[in-house]
Amino acid sequence: MTKVEQTHEASFRDPSGYVFYDGNTLRRCILPLYFKQYRQLKETGFFKTLIAKGFLIAHEETSVSDTKIIITPEAIPFVTNPYEWSFDQYKHAALHTLSIHKYALSKGFILKDASAYNVTFHKGKPIFIDTLSFDFYEENIPWRAYKQFVTHFLGPLVLATHHGTEIFKMMQTHIDGIPVQLIASLLPFKTKFSSVLYTNIHLLAKMENKHSKDYQAETKVGTLSKKAQLNIVESLFDYIKNLKLKEESEWGDYYTKTNYEQRAFETKKAMVREWILPIKPNKLIDIGGNDGTFARTVINEIPHIIVTDIDANAVNRNYLQAQQNNESNMLTFVSDVLQPAPGIGFKNTERASLLERLKEYRPDVTLALAVIHHITLSGNVPFEKSAAFFASFSKELIIEFPTREDSWVDSLLIRKREFINHFDFYNEEVFETAYKKHFELIKKQPISGTKRILFHFKKKI
Amino acid sequence: MFFLYFDPGLGAMIVQAVVAAAAGVLLFSKNVMYKIKAFLGLTKAKDDLYNSIDIDEEETDTNDKS
Numbered sequence: 001m002t003k004v005e006q007t008h009e010a011s012f013r014d015p016s017g018y019v020f021y022d023g024n025t026l027r028r029c030i031l032p033l034y035f036k037q038y039r040q041l042k043e044t045g046f047f048k049t050l051i052a053k054g055f056l057i058a059h060e061e062t063s064v065s066d067t068k069i070i071i072t073p074e075a076i077p078f079v080t081n082p083y084e085w086s087f088d089q090y091k092h093a094a095l096h097t098l099s100i101h102k103y104a105l106s107k108g109f110i111l112k113d114a115s116a117y118n119v120t121f122h123k124g125k126p127i128f129i130d131t132l133s134f135d136f137y138e139e140n141i142p143w144r145a146y147k148q149f150v151t152h153f154l155g156p157l158v159l160a161t162h163h164g165t166e167i168f169k170m171m172q173t174h175i176d177g178i179p180v181q182l183i184a185s186l187l188p189f190k191t192k193f194s195s196v197l198y199t200n201i202h203l204l205a206k207m208e209n210k211h212s213k214d215y216q217a218e219t220k221v222g223t224l225s226k227k228a229q230l231n232i233v234e235s236l237f238d239y240i241k242n243l244k245l246k247e248e249s250e251w252g253d254y255y256t257k258t259n260y261e262q263r264a265f266e267t268k269k270a271m272v273r274e275w276i277l278p279i280k281p282n283k284l285i286d287i288g289g290n291d292g293t294f295a296r297t298v299i300n301e302i303p304h305i306i307v308t309d310i311d312a313n314a315v316n317r318n319y320l321q322a323q324q325n326n327e328s329n330m331l332t333f334v335s336d337v338l339q340p341a342p343g344i345g346f347k348n349t350e351r352a353s354l355l356e357r358l359k360e361y362r363p364d365v366t367l368a369l370a371v372i373h374h375i376t377l378s379g380n381v382p383f384e385k386s387a388a389f390f391a392s393f394s395k396e397l398i399i400e401f402p403t404r405e406d407s408w409v410d411s412l413l414i415r416k417r418e419f420i421n422h423f424d425f426y427n428e429e430v431f432e433t434a435y436k437k438h439f440e441l442i443k444k445q446p447i448s449g450t451k452r453i454l455f456h457f458k459k460k461i
Numbered sequence: 462m463f464f465l466y467f468d469p470g471l472g473a474m475i476v477q478a479v480v481a482a483a484a485g486v487l488l489f490s491k492n493v494m495y496k497i498k499a500f501l502g503l504t505k506a507k508d509d510l511y512n513s514i515d516i517d518e519e520e521t522d523t524n525d526k527s
Contacts, residue, residue, distance in 0.1 A: 053516055095511035103516045125510070147473030180473075195487055199480040207472030221474045228481035235484035237514040238491070323510055 009349035014113070016132045017068075027062060030069040034132055037109075038069060041134055046107050055100055056128045073131065077283070077304050077331075078361050081351050082116040082152070083171040084333040084341060086316035087160060087245045089126070090168060093119040094153035096126040098237045101143070105226060105233070109134045114145035116152040116171065117351070123328040140223040143232065147208070150200055151177025154236065158197065159186055161243055165312040165334075175345045180205040196239045245316075264449025271447060272367070272398065273297040275456055279396055281364030287337060288371035292318040292330065295367065299327060306363070308335045337371065337389070338379040358393040366394035370452075373402045376426060377412040383425070383434030391438035397457040401431055405451040428453060 008026065011019035016034035020027060030038050041047050050056035059073040082090065096119055101111035111133055118130040143149075152171075155178045159167040163186070170178050184205035191197040272294050276284065282303050286295040289307035291314045299305060309315050312334045322330040335341065340354035352360075368390065375381045381389075390397050402409045404427060413420055432441065432455070439457030446453050498504050 049516070049518055055516065092511055095514070099511070099514050099516055102514050142474045142477040144469040144474070146477055147470040150473075195483045199476070199483045203479060204473055204476050207476040208470050209472070211471040211475065221471065222478055224477050224481060228478065228485070231481045231484040231488055232477060234514060235487050238488075241511060 009347070010117070010345070010351060012346075014130075014132060025072060026075065027070050027072045028059070028131060030071065030132065032067065035069065037135055038132070040136070041109065044107060046104075046109065046134070047131070050100065050103070050128070054123075054125060054127065055096065055103075056131065057122070059131055071131065073129070076120060076122045076127075076129070078306060078357060079120045079352075080331070080333040081120075081171070081341065082156070083169050084335060084354075085121075085168060086312045086319055086332070086334060087157075087165050088316050089121065089319050089333075090116075090153075090157055090160070090165075091240060091243060093126045094149075094157060094240050095237060096128065097149065097153065098233055098240070100128055101145075102230065102233050102237075104134055105137060105230060108137050110137050110143065110145075112145055114149035114152060116156075116177070117175075121331055121333075124322050124326070124330055125328075137226070140225060142222065142224040143229055146232070147180065147204070148177060149236070150204060151180060151183070154200060154240065155180070155183035157240060157243055158191075158201070159183060161246060162186075162188060165245065168312075168334075172341065172344055175350065180208050196235060200236070261449050264447065267449060268369075268400075268447050268454075269294060269297050271445070271454060272369070275398055275454070276365055276367070277301060279365055281396075283361065283363045284365045284367060285358070285361070285363040286367040286369070288368060288374070290314045290318075291321065292332065294369055295330070299330065302329065304329050304331070306331045306333075306361070308333050310334065310336045337375060338381070355392065362393065362395070364395055366390060366397045366399075368397065368399040370400055370402065370408075372399060372431070373406070373409045373412060373426075377409065377416075377423060383431050384437065387435045387438045391459055395459050396442075397435075397439060397455075397459070399435075399455050399457065400447070400452055401428060401455060402450075402452045403428060407451075409451075 006021045008019040008021065015031070016037075017028055017030040020029060047056065047059075051058045057073045057076070059071040062070040062072045064070075082093070085093065093116060097111065097114055097116075101114070104111050112135040113130060113133040115130075118128055118133055119126050120129055121127070151174075156168055156171060159170075159178070180201065184202050187197065187201065192202055276298050283306075284295065284298070284302050284304070285306040285308070286292070288309055289295050290309050290311065292305075292307040295305050295307045307315075307318055307330065309318075309332075315332050315334045318330070318332045321327075322332065335354055341351075343349055343353040343356065344351045372386065375386050376383065390399070404410065404413070409426070413423055413426070416423055432444075435441075435455070435457055438460060440460055442456040442458050444453055444455045495504065
């Protein structure tokens with residue numbers, strides 16, 4: 001083979017095998033250490049069922065030898081991470097994980113790894129992506145991934161119900177999950193009276209604390225029957241299923257609060273659709289796409305659509321709507337353009353930064369409606385810099401420019417108070433000149449009924 | 462024997478016995494309540510994505526045949 005093989009930066013923790021790039025194709029190598037498990041999982045139809053039911057990413061066996069088995073999993077166009085999920089996305093990922101563990105138990109296996117990074121979203125639904133996360137069930141041994149499930153799923157979810165989904169961003173600084181003691185200390189006192197939270201979090205924190213100094217591994221692990229383990233899993237499932245977010249939508253029904261008329265809104269929708277379709281894109285990303293209203297105008301024509309927004313509630317609404325409509329080509333996640341997710345983990349490369357993923361995704365069309373005034377006036381990012389940002393991953397950019405006459409721009413400017421003159425550069429000419437350094441202007445047109453202009457740029461080669 | 466590449470946490474292994482006991486009580490009482498409600502005709506059938514923990518295998522078999 002002359003092709004370059006390069007191990008995936010996130011793949012080193014599990015000695016059962018590793019993931020690598022064979023050219024551009026992602027493959028998984030299984031080492032002899034895991035042959036027995038792999039063969040059982042394959043021969044008993046375990047993989048087959050989970051794959052058929054959409055729980056586990058599909059794979060094909062590529063080659064088999066005495067020293068390694070290579071499998072090729074189905075490609076996932078864009079991987080989102082736990083700190084980018086909305087509440088219901090996070091919740092579904094947790095329930096997904098528990099369902100898989102219960103199923104594994106019923107077949108004589110366990111889920112040995114309950115990391116939230118083993119789940120991502122694909123074809124509109126959560127999917128488990130670590131094919132080697134299973135092992136044989138050993139009689140009366142407690143669930144080894146239990147603590148991991150608490151720090152990766154239960155903890156962040158429960159904290160979110162008390163403090164909002166901003167809590168999920170803690171997963172950025174804690175790649176191994178939020179420490180149990182920290183979860184316990186962040187929860188209000190009343191949670192000690194919940195039998196689920198007391199045992200799974202407060203008591204767990206206490207026990208972990210008590211036994212953390214057992215360096216020689218002297219204390220006996222204790223036993224747990226399978227029935228008891230099932231009780232834990234089922235009660236966690238019930239509890240998480242009923243978790244609800246308290247936080248009221250900040251932007252709420254954004255589109256009822258727009259500063260333009262319903263007719264103008266429909267005009268804008270029609271225009272967006274009309275401008276996108278001739279490009280015949282396979283991949284589109286809508287930056288600041290709120291609940292996906294504009295991306296949905298072309299949902300039947302484009303095979304893969306990503307909608308991302310800073311507002312977790314809007315993202316959640318989009319996700320639920322996609323579930324309801326069974327839109328398998330809609331992927332949604334939370335992101336902040338002014339502070340995109342960094343690369344995290346060992347060497348800062350275990351989980352790729354948002355920009356790296358965007359560059360790899362290479363959308364055919366980037367849609368940026370009603371965001372440039374926020375980037376420029378709330379974030380104080382000069383046009384040259386935002387143009388360079390969009391140019392770093394876009395081919396075609398359809399961007400809306402609200403002029404100074406727009407009431408939102410006006411309000412953002414007024415808030416600058418005595419510094420308002422520092423923002424005189426915010427106008428159509430300066431914007432266009434800056435963007436033309438990276439892009440070629442294809443066309444521009446005012447959106448009737450609004451004080452906004454729609455631009456279509458094409459990246460200069 | 463198991464090998465594990467991360468520390469499951471000793472406390473976390475021990476605590477599961479207590480967690481399971483509490484969960485058992487909770488699930489039992491829930492079941493009783495459910496039966497009472499079902500008897501009185503108060504249960505609502507929900508049909509969202511993760512309503513049940515169980516992965517239904519039956520359907521898969523029929524899918525495979527088709």
